[in-house]
Amino acid sequence: MTVRTCLPWPDKRLRSKAEEVTEITDEIREIWNDMVDTMDAMPGVGLAGNQIGVMLRLA
Numbered sequence: 001m002t003v004r005t006c007l008p009w010p011d012k013r014l015r016s017k018a019e020e021v022t023e024i025t026d027e028i029r030e031i032w033n034d035m036v037d038t039m040d041a042m043p044g045v046g047l048a049g050n051q052i053g054v055m056l057r058l059a
Contacts, residue, residue: 001037004052018050018057032058 007014021028031054039047049056 002034003041004034004038006038006042006047006051007053013050013053013055016050016055018048018055020057028056028058031056 031049035047035049035052035054035058038052049058
């Protein structure tokens with residue numbers, strides 16, 4: 001898996017509305033696994049897709 005870089009404030013993507021995921025694909029699974037690894041590597045208790053530049057609502 002991969003630890004992704006978190007976007008710094010005030011990146012405009014942090015205030016953008018992410019799109020709903022309607023189908024779980026292998027790509028979505030890979031993004032999800034990367035998000036879990038990224039969240040585990042950072043201080044905090046959660047992570048939104050747009051914080052790593054992925055404009056999808058995954059949870």
